[in-house]
Amino acid sequence: MKYMTLKDEYNLKVSSHITDYIAPLNVYVPLKTYHLKVKSNEYVYKEQELSPNVYSPVSGVVIGVEKCLNALGREEACLIIKNDGKEQYQKPKNLKSKLTNYQKEEVINLSSKFNYENIIQVLKDLQKNTILIINAIEDELYVANNVMILERKTDLILETLNALSEIFNINNIILALKDSDSASVAKIFSNSARYPQIKIKLIPNYYGLGDDLNLLNYLYPKNNNQVLFLHLNDLIKIYNLLKMQKLTTKKYLTITGDLIAKPQVINIKIGSKVKEVIKKQKIKSKNYIVIVNGLMQNKQLNLENLIVTEDLDSIFIMSPRKAGKEIDCLNCGLCHKFCPRHLNPQQLNKLKKVDINLKKQCNNCNLCTYLCPAKINLTKWKEG
Numbered sequence: 001m002k003y004m005t006l007k008d009e010y011n012l013k014v015s016s017h018i019t020d021y022i023a024p025l026n027v028y029v030p031l032k033t034y035h036l037k038v039k040s041n042e043y044v045y046k047e048q049e050l051s052p053n054v055y056s057p058v059s060g061v062v063i064g065v066e067k068c069l070n071a072l073g074r075e076e077a078c079l080i081i082k083n084d085g086k087e088q089y090q091k092p093k094n095l096k097s098k099l100t101n102y103q104k105e106e107v108i109n110l111s112s113k114f115n116y117e118n119i120i121q122v123l124k125d126l127q128k129n130t131i132l133i134i135n136a137i138e139d140e141l142y143v144a145n146n147v148m149i150l151e152r153k154t155d156l157i158l159e160t161l162n163a164l165s166e167i168f169n170i171n172n173i174i175l176a177l178k179d180s181d182s183a184s185v186a187k188i189f190s191n192s193a194r195y196p197q198i199k200i201k202l203i204p205n206y207y208g209l210g211d212d213l214n215l216l217n218y219l220y221p222k223n224n225n226q227v228l229f230l231h232l233n234d235l236i237k238i239y240n241l242l243k244m245q246k247l248t249t250k251k252y253l254t255i256t257g258d259l260i261a262k263p264q265v266i267n268i269k270i271g272s273k274v275k276e277v278i279k280k281q282k283i284k285s286k287n288y289i290v291i292v293n294g295l296m297q298n299k300q301l302n303l304e305n306l307i308v309t310e311d312l313d314s315i316f317i318m319s320p321r322k323a324g325k326e327i328d329c330l331n332c333g334l335c336h337k338f339c340p341r342h343l344n345p346q347q348l349n350k351l352k353k354v355d356i357n358l359k360k361q362c363n364n365c366n367l368c369t370y371l372c373p374a375k376i377n378l379t380k381w382k383e384g
């Protein structure tokens with residue numbers, strides 16, 4: 001695989017200040033089914049199950065159902081809870097004094113309490129000689145959530161990794177950090193001396209290494225051991241489970257773009273409406289477009305009903321750019337040469353039907369379209 005560093009196109013760097021938006025008037029909770037466990041006007045506690053495997057991020061009163069938009073641009077029915085701001089929840093009885101005072105099964109059971117599927121799977125598979133990689137690489141330009149987590153929650157991250165290492169008896173934990181994030185790297189290095197089982201690997205600023213498989217190929221091209229991945233948000237969830245047996249109901253969201261006066265990271269309640277927090281930002285023009293989850297993905301959405309879900313990481317408020325006009329392929333080969341999955345999107349675009357397994361190989365990094373000098377949309381083949 002060939003690696004490349006993306007060049008910053010704009011000056012959209014976020015400030016070091018994080019703003020809280022953790023007490024919205026209402027929260028909107030996507031329902032996986034219409035099987036509700038609560039009724040209209042009912043009081044619900046924070047963490048109460050509203051429908052199978054769906055939990056309330058606040059305490060308050062159920063006031064209705066509304067269609068909302070998620071980060072993928074799909075409409076979902078959401079239960080609206082009027083937030084009473086009290087964060088009332090049923091306190092757990094058997095809290096432990098130390099994060100390390102748990103047995104393996106207890107941690108897996110706690111993760112099952114809130115249906116953290118990915119975490120449960122990783123914890124079940126952890127064995128003594130597993131390499132556990134914490135992928136803290138942020139691929140998207142200008143998105144600073146991971147950097148902020150590393151800087152602000154350094155001890156939380158290290159304590160949680162130490163607890164996982166002791167509880168699951170694993171000694172090979174790799175924390176993969178971008179070497180260009182000098183402030184967070186320095187902080188992690190200075191605080192990690194107490195934990196020799198946590199090894200820090202500095203990764204060059206190459207696009208694509210935020211993807212687990214690409215990172216694995218970069219770090220261990222000939223690896224035969226079992227390797228598992230967790231991300232920083234997973235560690236925050238595990239910490240909250242071990243410390244307070246609590247559901248994680250907040251996340252970091254980067255708000256930036258050429259029309260945002262003060263790009264920053266917001267500590268936001270999951271279930272908030274994005275437009276409510278955007279209203280608090282100074283926007284330089286009324287004529288803007290909204291791009292979610294990074295400029296590389298270039299996914300434009302309508303702000304009106306967009307809600308904060310776990311997979312929403314960034315909002316870009318951008319001036320409508322004149323899309324470059326598509327011309328015929330120049331056969332430069334860039335799309336093929338730099339595809340991290342060795343696909344040839346130019347050829348795939350010509351096919352009427354593409355095998356589902358090939359579609360699964362693509363990791364949606366969008367590097368092919370980004371690089372194409374002929375401005376061809378090189379992921380069209382995935383739509384058919």
Ligand code: SF4
Binds near residue numbers: 338339341365368
């Ligand atoms: S979006 Fe898919 S085809 Fe394009 S470069 Fe990335 S992995 Fe390759």
Ligand code: SF4
Binds near residue numbers: 328333334371373
């Ligand atoms: S990058 Fe664009 S112009 Fe170059 S080969 Fe691929 S499709 Fe053609």
